[in-house]
Amino acid sequence: MNLKRPTLLFGFLATTCAMLFARWSTAAEVDSATVPFQEIDCQGTYRGHLQGVAADGKGSIFWSFTDRLVKTDTAGKSLIAVEAPSHQGDLCFHEGKLYVAVNLGQFNKPAGEADSWVFVYDADTLKEIARHPVTEVVHGAGGMDARAGHFLVIGGLPPGTNENYVYEYDADFKFVQRHVITSGYTLMGIQTATFHDGYWWFGCYGKPAELLRTSPDFKEVKRWPYDAALGIVGVAPGKFLVGRGTRGKEGHTGQLVPAVVEEMSGLKNINSR
Numbered sequence: 001m002n003l004k005r006p007t008l009l010f011g012f013l014a015t016t017c018a019m020l021f022a023r024w025s026t027a028a029e030v031d032s033a034t035v036p037f038q039e040i041d042c043q044g045t046y047r048g049h050l051q052g053v054a055a056d057g058k059g060s061i062f063w064s065f066t067d068r069l070v071k072t073d074t075a076g077k078s079l080i081a082v083e084a085p086s087h088q089g090d091l092c093f094h095e096g097k098l099y100v101a102v103n104l105g106q107f108n109k110p111a112g113e114a115d116s117w118v119f120v121y122d123a124d125t126l127k128e129i130a131r132h133p134v135t136e137v138v139h140g141a142g143g144m145d146a147r148a149g150h151f152l153v154i155g156g157l158p159p160g161t162n163e164n165y166v167y168e169y170d171a172d173f174k175f176v177q178r179h180v181i182t183s184g185y186t187l188m189g190i191q192t193a194t195f196h197d198g199y200w201w202f203g204c205y206g207k208p209a210e211l212l213r214t215s216p217d218f219k220e221v222k223r224w225p226y227d228a229a230l231g232i233v234g235v236a237p238g239k240f241l242v243g244r245g246t247r248g249k250e251g252h253t254g255q256l257v258p259a260v261v262e263e264m265s266g267l268k269n270i271n272s273r
Contacts, residue, residue, distance in 0.1 A: 034055075034057050034058060034059050034074065035055045035057070035061070035074055035233070035235045035241065036074055037235055037236065037239055037241070037258050038258055039255065039256065039257050039258065040061065040072075040074065040075070040076045040241070040255065040256040041076045041253070041254075041255050042061075042063050042070060042072055042076050042078070042253065042254035042255065042256075043072060043076050043077055043078040044070065044078055044081065044253075045248070045250045045251035045252060045253055046065035046066075046068050046070075046251050046252050046253075046254075047065070047066070047067060047068070047251055047252070048065045048066020048067050048068065048086065048087075048252060049065065049066060049230070049245050049247065049252045050063060050064070050065055050230045050231060050243050050244075050245040050252065050253075050254040051064040051065065051066055051087075051088060051089045051090055051091075051142075051143075051191070051230070051231075052064045052089060052090025052091050052143055052191075052192050052230070052231045052243065053091075053230075053231030053232075053233055053241070053243050053254070053256060054091045054092050054093045054098065054233065055093065055233050055235070055241075056093045056123060057093075059073060059074055060072070060073065060074075060079070060123070061073070061074060061076075061256075062091060062093060062098055062123070063231075063254050064088045064089065064090065064091050064100060065088075065252060065254065066086055066087055066088060067083060067084060067085070067086040067087075067088060068081060068082065068083055068084060068088075069081070069082050069084055069088060069091075069098070069100070069121065069126055070254075071123075071126055080125065080126045081126075082126045082127075084100075084102075084119070084128070085102065085104060087102065087103050087104070087107075087140075087142075088100050088101075088102055088119070089101040089102060089103065089141060089142040089143050089144075089155075089191070090142060090143030090144060090154075090191060090192045090193060090231065091143075091144065092144055092145045092146050092151075092194075093123060094146040094151075096122075096123050096124075097120050097121065097122065097123055097129070098120070098121040098122075098123045098126070099118055099119075099120055099121075099144060099146065099151065100118065100119045100120075100121065100144075101116075101117075101118060101134075101137075101141040101142055101143050101144040101153055101154075101155065102116070102117040102118065102119045102141060103115060103116050103117070103137075103140035103141050103142065103155065103156070104117065105140065106140065107139065107140035107142070107155070107156035107188065107189075108139055108140065108156040108157060108158055108159070108188050108189065109139065109140075109156075109158060110138075110158060111138035111139070112138070114137065114138055114139055114140040114141070114155075114156070116133070116134045116135060116136075116137040116138075116140060116141035116153075116155065117131050117132060117133055117134060117141065118131070118132045118134055118141070118144065118151065118153065118169075118173060119131050120132070132169075132173035133173075134153055134167065134169065134173065134175075136167050136175050136178065137153050137155045137167050139155055139156035139157055139158060139165075139189060140155045140156035140189075141153050141154075141155045142154060142155040142156055142188075142189065142190065142191055143155065143190060143191055143192045143193045144193060145193045145194050145195055147195045149170070149171050150168055150169060150170055150171065150176065151168070151169045151170075151171075151173065152166050152167070152168055152169075152193065152195075152200075153166070153167045153168075153169065154166055154167075154189065154190040154191075154193050154202065155167075155189055155190065156188055156189040157185070157186065157188060157189030157190075159185070160185065161185060162184050162185050163180050163181060163182055163183060163184070164180075164181040164183050164186060164189060164190050164202070164212070165178055165179065165180060165181070165189075166178070166179040166181065166190075166193075166200075166218055167179075179217075179218040180218070181202075181212065181214060181218050181221060182221055183212050183221050183223060184223070186204040186205070186206060186210055186212070187204065187205040187206045187207075188204075188205050189204070190202045190203070190204055190212070191203050191204060191205060191229040191230070192228055192229060192230070192231055192232050192243070193232075194232045194233060194234055194240075195216075195234075196234025196240065197234065197237060197238065197261070198216065199213050199214065199215065199216070200212075200213065200214045200215075200216065200218065201213050201228065201232055201234075201240075202214075202228075203227070203228030203229040203230070203231070203232050203242075203243075204229055205229050206225075208225040208226075208227070209225070209226070209227035209228070209229050210223060210224065210225055210226070211223070211224045211225075211226040211227075211228050211266040211267060213266060222266070224265050224266030224267075225265075226265055226266045226267050227242075227244075228240075228242050228243070228267065229243075230242075230243030230244060230245050230254075231243025231254075231256070233256070238260055238261045239258065239259075239260055239261075240258070240259045240260075240261075240267060241256040241257065241258060241259070242256065242257055242258075242259045242267065242269070243255070243256060244256070244257055257269050258270050
């Protein structure tokens with residue numbers, strides 16, 4: 001019997017696991033370093049309220065304010081701001097581009113009254129470079145995220161509809177399928193979306209506002225009274241930055257606040273200052 005082979009195999013597996021763990025740990029540290037886990041105030045005031053937030057992992061944050069897109073550094077200092085057709089919704093960063101869910105029609109109405117699109121912007125300049133119709137989002141495109149090379153779009157919902165929908169598109173925005181979330185009715189559907197820590201997280205309006213979490217296949221639905229309807233970004237395992245906004249005489253403001261996973265409430269804000 002050759003006793004060296006099991007020993008060599010165990011050593012190889014241990015080394016491989018250590019390398020993978022180190023790579024995963026480094027990625028988490030990079031995320032935390034490029035997007036600080038603390039309150040971030042977006043410089044400026046805007047006509048529309050905050051609709052969503054995204055980060056590129058390279059030191060830039062992108063904010064959607066209904067009819068204006070803003071790029072800031074991680075301290076919230078404005079770098080670029082451009083006007084855009086209303087209603088620009090929640091957004092995501094993917095491979096050097098910014099993708100925004102846009103509805104030029106009516107929200108939360110029966111099919112036929114929405115005019116749903118995904119607008120694509122160059123992340124460096126915020127110059128619009130493409131528009132893709134997403135006509136399947138019949139109640140109004142309001143938010144989106146990217147995962148595994150596909151784009152997932154969420155949006156409005158007519159009153160009395162007791163489930164939410166996620167519309168999946170491939171890399172060329174060819175429609176793949178509609179997913180059903182057995183969540184019950186949420187006010188005006190789903191506003192924000194992100195995939196983080198192996199789950200989908202969805203922010204919804206309501207009194208109180210509500211947070212949905214599902215498995216990757218949109219099953220195993222959990223629902224909590226927590227407000228993530230203005231933006232949600234995962235920055236490290238168990239850690240998020242969540243959108244907040246105020247309205248004053250000069251207009252609307254945007255802010256990100258740190259939150260951690262808590263099973264009883266979904267997410268829990270923490271004081272980082």
